[in-house]
Amino acid sequence: MFIKIWNFIAGYVKIEIAGFSVERFVSRAVDAGLTLRDLRRDGGKFYTTLSREDFLQALQLAEKTGTRVLPASFHGLPVIVAGLKKRPLLPIGALVFAAFMLVITSFIWRIDIEGAERVKPAEILTFLEGKGFAAGHTRHGISYREIENLILLEFDDIAWVSLSITGTRALIQVVETIQHSPITHQFEGLDIVAAKDGVVVHMATAAGTPLFAPGDVVAAGETIVTGRLNIETAEEGLIATRYIQADAQVWARVYYTMQFNIPLTYFEKSFTGQHKKVYSINMGGREFVLPHAPHNFVYYEAVENHRQMAFGRNLPMPLATTVTTNYELTRNLRSRSPEAAQEMAQELAARRILEELGEDADIIEKQISFTQNYRDMAVEVFLTVIERIDKIQELIPEADLQP
Amino acid sequence: MDKFYIKRKISAALELPRDVTLGLPTVLMTGDEEVVIAGHKGLLEYSEGFVRLATGLGGLKIFGINLALREISAENVIVAGKIHQVTWEGN
Secondary structure (H helix, E strand, O other), X not given: OHHHHHHHHHOEEEEEEEEOOHHHHHHHHHHOOOOEXXXXXXXXXXXXEEEHHHHHHHXXXXXHHOEEEEEEEEEOHHHHHHHHHHOOHHHXXXXXXXHHHHHHOOEOOEEEEEOOOOOOHHHHHHHHHHOOOOOOOEOOOOOHHHHHHXXXXXXXXXXXXXXXXXXXXXXXXXXXXXXXOOOOOOOOOEEEEEOOOEEEEEEEEEEOEEOOOOOOEEOOOOEEEEOEEEEEEOOOEEEEEEEOEOEEEEEEEEEEEEEEEEEOEEEEXXXXXXXXXXXXXXXXXXXXXXXXXXOOOOOEEEEEEEEEEEOOOOOEEEEEEEEEEEEEEEEEEEEOOHHHHHHHHHHHHHHHHHHHHOOOOEEEEEEEEEEEOOOEEEEEXXXXXXXXXXXXXXXXXXXXXXX | OOHHHHHHHHHHHHOOOHHHHOXXXXXXXXXXXXXXXXXXXXXXXXXXXXXXXXXXXXXEEEEXXXXXXXXXXXXXXXXXXXXXXXXXXXX
């Protein structure tokens, strides 16, 4: 192995030996202190490998032994260096590139945050930026412990944090604390109040005194089940008041109203098939738009494709390319029939219900009314939904309310 | 009593390495893939199926298939290939 490495560094020659007595040549060469490697015979010709220094000596020996030595090919580092001498810009370019990579990889170009759910990753990044740690910070001289402590001290919801830097990517892994229960004081009383207006349908009280019954109308914020217990006797009346944590599940009929308009005219977009691309390079927060011929589209839609340059996962570079494709389109004014507007309203209503109430909403009644105007169709959606409206609220003892 | 006989006796008595004192070759075989001959005196014949070397003990013949001299220097010869037979001339 070491011999092969040395041969590569020193350079070697593959030669072809031909003649009447090749064996004699080999013996003379060996006697002269030459070392021949990989001597093979192919028909009447012999091939072997020897060092560059030995090659000149072998030429002289060949004359004496009546054989012919022809250099088949030169190999090794000297050959590569000689090749590079003919193209001086190549090694210079390689050196410049190596220096550029050395400089560029000594900075952090991306900070990723894992494990943050309640705390927004953007909040952590903004906080760290304020402390001087952001993309573009040098990799050297970073106090991992200091950054971790800063995060821990700033964010109460983070229980554990770890900073690691691989390549030009910093990874901050956090573990959040167990979410605090709204019950902060164990011995404080709690009420169950209504989160929304509605008509109580069903109640399941595990602790506390219900103040409403099924069929009652409650307003948002009203106490449904109280944690206040008044201890009374027939003779003495109110003896004492105790406070407990009320616990109940309350279902109510809740009414929702949605209003929106569907225009009876609209612009229909159709792509002409023409498009123009604009290339830009983002470097260190600055965008350089490459020269391009401006398009003359009256109406168009732009689609941006952003790509950060990176060598693998852990070596992002401060270089990004953005390709903006502008697709030409035409706009044609179209009218919508009342039936089509109603159909569209139904679809829009269904989408909004899904967005606002979710898939599991127990909708027991849905009414949609349409009013056709000159330019649009006014839509009103009325929903009756059965849902839980109970909400825990800290009970403030009456004594505390008194001045 | 010839010189070689005296040398052999002295080497045996003094427990000297005979390859050094008597100029005998050392042959080391690795399976049937390689033969290393140390202390040879030159290459006499070489083809893909046959190698003949000069040694202090006479000619050494190596028969085989696809024989190649992986290295040949003043000290060693390494013959590689499928080795079938290694014999001494005259034996």
